[in-house]
Amino acid sequence: MGTYALSVLSVVPTPITVRVPAKVNLHLSVGDARPDGYHELVTVFQALSMTDEVTVLVAEEPGIDVHGEGADSVPTGASNLAWKAVQLLAEHSGRDPEEPGVRLSINKGIPVAGGMAGGSADAAATLLALNQLWRLELGRDELSEFGAKLGSDVPFSLQGGTALGTGRGERLVPVLARHTFHWVIALDRRGLSTPAVYTELDRLREESRPNRVGEVEPLLEALASGDPRQLALLLGNDLQAAAVSLRPGLRRTLRAGVQAGALAGIVSGSGPTCAFLCTDADAAVRVAAELSGAGVCRTVRVAHGPVPGAKLVSEEPAHRPTPPQVHA
Numbered sequence: 001m002g003t004y005a006l007s008v009l010s011v012v013p014t015p016i017t018v019r020v021p022a023k024v025n026l027h028l029s030v031g032d033a034r035p036d037g038y039h040e041l042v043t044v045f046q047a048l049s050m051t052d053e054v055t056v057l058v059a060e061e062p063g064i065d066v067h068g069e070g071a072d073s074v075p076t077g078a079s080n081l082a083w084k085a086v087q088l089l090a091e092h093s094g095r096d097p098e099e100p101g102v103r104l105s106i107n108k109g110i111p112v113a114g115g116m117a118g119g120s121a122d123a124a125a126t127l128l129a130l131n132q133l134w135r136l137e138l139g140r141d142e143l144s145e146f147g148a149k150l151g152s153d154v155p156f157s158l159q160g161g162t163a164l165g166t167g168r169g170e171r172l173v174p175v176l177a178r179h180t181f182h183w184v185i186a187l188d189r190r191g192l193s194t195p196a197v198y199t200e201l202d203r204l205r206e207e208s209r210p211n212r213v214g215e216v217e218p219l220l221e222a223l224a225s226g227d228p229r230q231l232a233l234l235l236g237n238d239l240q241a242a243a244v245s246l247r248p249g250l251r252r253t254l255r256a257g258v259q260a261g262a263l264a265g266i267v268s269g270s271g272p273t274c275a276f277l278c279t280d281a282d283a284a285v286r287v288a289a290e291l292s293g294a295g296v297c298r299t300v301r302v303a304h305g306p307v308p309g310a311k312l313v314s315e316e317p318a319h320r321p322t323p324p325q326v327h328a
């Protein structure tokens, strides 16, 4: 009996944990709305050292557990983007998408609905973890194609580093960025809906002519030079005006970051998180401390980028060290 129990146990696959980064858009140029409702983008993503961890384990009772910051506002049902990733790969591999025989445990370190691609990150992590757990042997390109079906940002969450994104953001080319850049990240009290921010931009463009970010080439040169001062002058986000229009308090946050000593600040993607570029790691800690005292946001963190994309941590769920943060 003892031997039998041991042999049954030995065939249950070990849980797989994947760590996956947040992103910031250093350049986000938004074209007009396409017939499919998406906007044509030219964007430069950078993966930051703020991460989620997703553990996939074999279980008869399917489901999702969410822990960490903002866990209460993450759906645990079929609308969770990570669960959609489970269903997509289950279908692909001939499993029942309603009974895939796995549970997910998500540990959030990426702000929810913050414009830092947290849901996309979890979907990317789940694709990578299931590829391992179910021994699907899909290559990075195939995983990326599945990712693009789930959301425009998912391929970048898989790839990480710094990348130029076109199409709806899913077509990627890696960008040379040998240097590490140091950021202060200001988290807002409530999230913003991505579709609502794109719709607000369309509305603003019908009403007036909000400034558009310029060409991307100078920013690519600044990245290659590694000089944060040069990069700071070129950061730009077409969605910023729309995010600020929906959340006017962001103006004060952006001003406060620069007053605290950052080189420049931008809204991250669709917001409302703001990202401030600093000269170096020490400056980022000083800016974070000062910004947290300004009372303009919920929490302030320091981060650096670029970092790698979704990555297997180990075959055991690992304890994630708490990222440095300063409470406002």
Ligand SMILES: C[C@@](CO)(OP(=O)(O)O)[C@H](O)COP(=O)(O)OP(=O)(O)OC[C@H]1O[C@@H](n2ccc(N)nc2=O)[C@H](O)[C@@H]1O
Binding pocket: 025, 028, 037, 038, 039, 040, 041, 043, 114, 115, 116, 117, 118, 120, 150, 151, 152, 153, 154, 167, 168, 169, 194, 195, 198, 268, 269, 270, 271
């Ligand atoms: C704005 C960005 C910038 O990187 O990210 P966030 O800041 O939200 O993280 C992305 O474009 C968000 O990408 P993602 O969150 O994956 O969006 P998707 O699920 O593909 O699309 C959600 C909705 O956003 C709008 N959308 C998204 C991408 C795009 N190129 N044009 C759009 O208009 C559409 O209304 C779409 O229905």
Ligand SMILES: Nc1ncnc2c1ncn2[C@@H]1O[C@H](COP(=O)(O)OP(=O)(O)O)[C@@H](O)[C@H]1O
Binding pocket: 073, 074, 075, 079, 080, 081, 082, 106, 111, 112, 113, 114, 115, 116, 117, 118, 119, 120, 122, 123, 191, 192, 194, 270, 271
């Ligand atoms: N795994 C997930 N993590 C966070 N949010 C998720 C997840 N799955 C679905 N969502 C939903 O997606 C919305 C957008 O969340 P998120 O991806 O964090 O932000 P953003 O699109 O601004 O980068 C959330 O409000 C939440 O309802």
